[in-house]
Amino acid sequence: MSFNIISVIGLGYIGLPTAAAFASRQKKVVGVDINQHAVDTINRGAIHIVEPDLDLLVRQAVDAGLLRAVTKPEPADAFLIAVPTPFKGDHLPDMKFVESAARSLAPVLKKGDLIILESTSPVGATEQMAVWLAEARPDLSFPQQAGEQSDINIAYCPERVLPGQVMVELIKNDRVIGGMTSVCSQRASDLYNIFLEGECVTTHSRTAEMCKLTENSFRDVNIAFANELSLICDAQGINVWELISLANRHPRVNILQPGPGVGGHCIAVDPWFIVAQNPALARIIRTAREVNDSKPHWVVDRVKAALADCLTTTGKRAADVKIACFGLAFKPNIDDLRESPAVEVTHLIADWHAGKTWAVEPNVHQLPASLADKVTLESLDRALAEADLLVMLVDHQPFKAIPGSQIRQSWIVDTKGVWR
Ligand SMILES: NC(=O)c1ccc[n+]([C@@H]2O[C@H](COP(=O)([O-])OP(=O)(O)OC[C@H]3O[C@@H](n4cnc5c(N)ncnc54)[C@H](O)[C@@H]3O)[C@@H](O)[C@H]2O)c1
Numbered sequence: 474m475s476f477n478i479i480s481v482i483g484l485g486y487i488g489l490p491t492a493a494a495f496a497s498r499q500k501k502v503v504g505v506d507i508n509q510h511a512v513d514t515i516n517r518g519a520i521h522i523v524e525p526d527l528d529l530l531v532r533q534a535v536d537a538g539l540l541r542a543v544t545k546p547e548p549a550d551a552f553l554i555a556v557p558t559p560f561k562g563d564h565l566p567d568m569k570f571v572e573s574a575a576r577s578l579a580p581v582l583k584k585g586d587l588i589i590l591e592s593t594s595p596v597g598a599t600e601q602m603a604v605w606l607a608e609a610r611p612d613l614s615f616p617q618q619a620g621e622q623s624d625i626n627i628a629y630c631p632e633r634v635l636p637g638q639v640m641v642e643l644i645k646n647d648r649v650i651g652g653m654t655s656v657c658s659q660r661a662s663d664l665y666n667i668f669l670e671g672e673c674v675t676t677h678s679r680t681a682e683m684c685k686l687t688e689n690s691f692r693d694v695n696i697a698f699a700n701e702l703s704l705i706c707d708a709q710g711i712n713v714w715e716l717i718s719l720a721n722r723h724p725r726v727n728i729l730q731p732g733p734g735v736g737g738h739c740i741a742v743d744p745w746f747i748v749a750q751n752p753a754l755a756r757i758i759r760t761a762r763e764v765n766d767s768k769p770h771w772v773v774d775r776v777k778a779a780l781a782d783c784l785t786t787t788g789k790r791a792a793d794v795k796i797a798c799f800g801l802a803f804k805p806n807i808d809d810l811r812e813s814p815a816v817e818v819t820h821l822i823a824d825w826h827a828g829k830t831w832a833v834e835p836n837v838h839q840l841p842a843s844l845a846d847k848v849t850l851e852s853l854d855r856a857l858a859e860a861d862l863l864v865m866l867v868d869h870q871p872f873k874a875i876p877g878s879q880i881r882q883s884w885i886v887d888t889k890g891v892w893r
Pocket residue numbers: 482483484485486487488505506507508511555556557558570573574577591592593594632633634635636738739
């Protein structure tokens with residue numbers, strides 16, 4: 474059975490590129506989002522998020538009549554769900570967006586339809602989603618009861634694209650296809666093969682759910698190792714950047730880079746889903762989260778020590794000292810400030826520092842509300858010319874390009890080894 478209409482539910486950083494990728498292969502796509510602003514923007518052929526090359530694809534798809542956005546699900550042959558899966562108190566996964574998306578599409582389901590959950594989810598979420606759908610549509614059969622011969626096919630297919638390179642990785646990456654049955658996996662593979670150049674690798678939905686969580690936990694644990702090393706090296710008077718580059722000369726060692734902490738809405742969130750389901754077993758994964766989450770506070774302690782030294786040496790009052798924080802984004806060369814450790818560090822500094830706190834962030838034109846009343850957005854040149862203490866938080870390209878001769882400050886806290 475072919476896919477004449479494909480519906481993508483949730484048109485954010487994952488859903489909109491996916492919808493555009495299907496439309497770029499001449500498929501009719503109906504995008505669904507509860508955010509009226511997102512729907513209106515997309516229907517104008519524009520985008521409400523920042524991702525290279527996405528604007529052009531969306532404009533072409535809308536102009537060609539292949540992509541249309543709506544606020545309520547309509548009948549389709551395949552549905553992909555890409556709604557948020559944040560955590561709530563105690564780091565427990567919050568599946569309310571997936572539940573409401575599943576319940577909202579249930580009334581338009583018909584025999585033969587395929588449903589794919591793409592949202593990063595705890596193990597068992599796909600089976601739970603099938604239960605919600607079966608409750609809403611007792612007239613249809615689902616894989617749990619009907620096995621291979623079910624009316625509706627369901628699969629979990631996680632997304633692993635890197636923000637900033639989504640349009641390339643979406644097409645080129647291999648894809649894990651976790652069907653609830655082998656028929657579900659086959660249908661889901663057929664769907665992705667409409668645009669995929671990478672390979673579809675099939676498994677069960679529970680393994681696919683765990684695979685996504687494992688990938689991001691692996692990265693979190695490895696970054697935590699680098700962050701822990703940076704603390705140890707600081708105590709031992711060793712340059713951690715030199716140490717890592719030396720250790721990485723070993724053919725089987727590949728240490729990641731330390732920084733001010735781990736941000737974004739994936740690596741800092743997803744490992745908690747494993748911890749929540751396996752609290753006694755997931756000891757390294759939990760500790761890695763704790764190490765990475767504690768790093769911003771350690772950075773602020775370094776800034777406090779540098780300020781104390783600056784005051785003693787110069788005889789200035791704290792109120793007269795300007796601290797410039799370089800970078801706010803959660804990683805280099807993007808404008809995304811969500812869950813950013815650089816924002817957290819800047820926030821913590823501004824909260825205790827009696828003098829001025831400046832932020833230099835070439836990728837944004839406005840400070841987030843949490844910083845607006847205590848921090849000023851300053852130009853790179855002014856910060857370099859007038860600040861007393863520099864805090865390097867994000868290794869954006871323009872910061873790496875600053876010649877050493879332009880840095881006259883004696884007090885520098887460099888979390889990225891840019892001005893080492
Ligand atoms: N952004 C990434 O880099 C990335 C990568 C891999 C996986 N993921 C996962 O993909 C999922 C989506 O992430 P995102 O970054 O695209 O989120 P997002 O916040 O950018 O977009 C989600 C969209 O879903 C919409 N939405 C919420 N509830 C809805 C409902 N019931 N019906 C229709 N629309 C609804 C929201 O309005 C929003 O526009 C999450 O589980 C995330 O962990 C994200």
